[in-house]
Amino acid sequence: MRYKDYYAVMGVERDASQDEIKRAYRKLARKYHPDVSKEADAEARFKELGEAYEVLKDPEKRAAYDKLGADWKAGQDFRPPPDWNEGFEFHGGEFTGASGEDFSDFFDTLFGRGAVGGGFGRSSRRSFRARGEDTYAKILIDLEDAFTGKSRAVTLEHTEIGADGRPSVKQRTLNVRIPKGVRQGQHIRLAGQGSPGVGGGEPGDLYLEVEFRPHRYYRVEGRDVFIDLPVAPWEAALGSTVKVKTPAGYVDLTIPPNSSNGRKLRLKERGIPAKQSGDLFVVLNVALPKADTQAAKAAYEEFRQAFDFEPRADIGG
Amino acid sequence: MTRRDVKTTTLVGTILEEEVVLSLAEVCRASRLSAERVIEMAEEGIVEPVGSSPERWRFHGASLRRVRCARRLEEDLGVNTAGIALVLDLLDELEQLRARLGRFEP
Numbered sequence A: 001m002r003y004k005d006y007y008a009v010m011g012v013e014r015d016a017s018q019d020e021i022k023r024a025y026r027k028l029a030r031k032y033h034p035d036v037s038k039e040a041d042a043e044a045r046f047k048e049l050g051e052a053y054e055v056l057k058d059p060e061k062r063a064a065y066d067k068l069g070a071d072w073k074a075g076q077d078f079r080p081p082p083d084w085n086e087g088f089e090f091h092g093g094e095f096t097g098a099s100g101e102d103f104s105d106f107f108d109t110l111f112g113r114g115a116v117g118g119g120f121g122r123s124s125r126r127s128f129r130a131r132g133e134d135t136y137a138k139i140l141i142d143l144e145d146a147f148t149g150k151s152r153a154v155t156l157e158h159t160e161i162g163a164d165g166r167p168s169v170k171q172r173t174l175n176v177r178i179p180k181g182v183r184q185g186q187h188i189r190l191a192g193q194g195s196p197g198v199g200g201g202e203p204g205d206l207y208l209e210v211e212f213r214p215h216r217y218y219r220v221e222g223r224d225v226f227i228d229l230p231v232a233p234w235e236a237a238l239g240s241t242v243k244v245k246t247p248a249g250y251v252d253l254t255i256p257p258n259s260s261n262g263r264k265l266r267l268k269e270r271g272i273p274a275k276q277s278g279d280l281f282v283v284l285n286v287a288l289p290k291a292d293t294q295a296a297k298a299a300y301e302e303f304r305q306a307f308d309f310e311p312r313a314d315i316g317g
Numbered sequence B: 001m002t003r004r005d006v007k008t009t010t011l012v013g014t015i016l017e018e019e020v021v022l023s024l025a026e027v028c029r030a031s032r033l034s035a036e037r038v039i040e041m042a043e044e045g046i047v048e049p050v051g052s053s054p055e056r057w058r059f060h061g062a063s064l065r066r067v068r069c070a071r072r073l074e075e076d077l078g079v080n081t082a083g084i085a086l087v088l089d090l091l092d093e094l095e096q097l098r099a100r101l102g103r104f105e106p
Helices: A006-010 A018-032 A042-056 A059-066 A105-111 A143-148 A233-238 A294-306 B024-031 B035-043 B063-077 B081-104
Strands: A135-141 A151-161 A167-177 A187-190 A206-212 A218-221 A224-231 A240-246 A249-255 A264-267 A280-286 B010-012
Touching: A006 A018, A006 A042, A018 A042, A018 B063, A042 A059, A042 A105, A059 A105, A135 A143, A135 A151, A143 A206, A167 A187, A218 B081, A224 A233, A224 A240, A233 A240, A233 A280, A249 A264, B024 B035, B024 B063, B035 B063, B035 B081, B063 B081
Parallel strands: A135 A206, A167 B010, A224 A280
Antiparallel strands: A151 A167, A187 A206, A218 A224, A240 A249, A264 A280
């Protein structure tokens, strides 16, 4: 188990006042809140922050944590001294927004259910409910799956509180038909696949939040799909028909003559399928061949002489 | 159909945002919020159920995402109901702008 430096996580000194800790938490929470932040590691940072705040905001837990001493370094192999929390009396407090079940082993050993004298009821805030809870998970799918509506195996992890009161991570795999036309950020509701019911109650529902795996050439905006299509200068200038790979398969695309770089060609209703399907936009990206042979240089030279062309005419160049 | 060959059963779900309407009880259960809080959020315009009274309210599936986000903003950041309504509207706008930006800066 690794030692966690909660003061470093919150960016405060060890002698910071409770007010300073609260201010630091609020500031960092706004920065890393997964609903607001687009930082890549926002979720992990927010979780870590929630754990640190859970300890430091509570004078009892903070005092117990401080008792471990200031000599520990973050990430150092840690084992709590046998008598570390002797004489501390804890009172169960509310967890911050981060779910307590996701806290680290380090937290769990010091303050979790199994900790000596700890005794925070992790489940104390849960009222008895006959029906199982609804659960949520994110799934990454390929854009193509939303076009074809095919089935995919989805592996989910969830935390279970064992008989000894300690949480453990369990995996299960579901075979899910991806509904045709599903979009980024939408949820697939699977009835009865949530947490099992208590006392013979019905299970809850499972909600899968859909996210498209990032793609090199496709971009999605609502139901519309954008494709960047590299074309040769002569294809754009003279017009041509090219084969384009789209999420729904190959299409023959006609490029009109005199197309400029960045021209957007719309293929109506070839976007994500629905009652009102999205459109597919092909954006032309004119690629220039390198002038790295004698023949290529001669061709460019001929090109130059054939035109009376001033590309910077508009900007007074 | 080759479904019989597949050993595990294939689960067929529904798209929450398109095919599902929710009652107040279902919204509360799925968001772990009390009915009072959801009613307050509806009064603030955070979600807009249709129907004459809370017992008859029907919520659009997309409401669930909003009330869940509202709960997190409240619990994690201490934002009040009016603040949540503002944050959610701004987040919607931000999302649209980011998507549009993504088109120009792939």
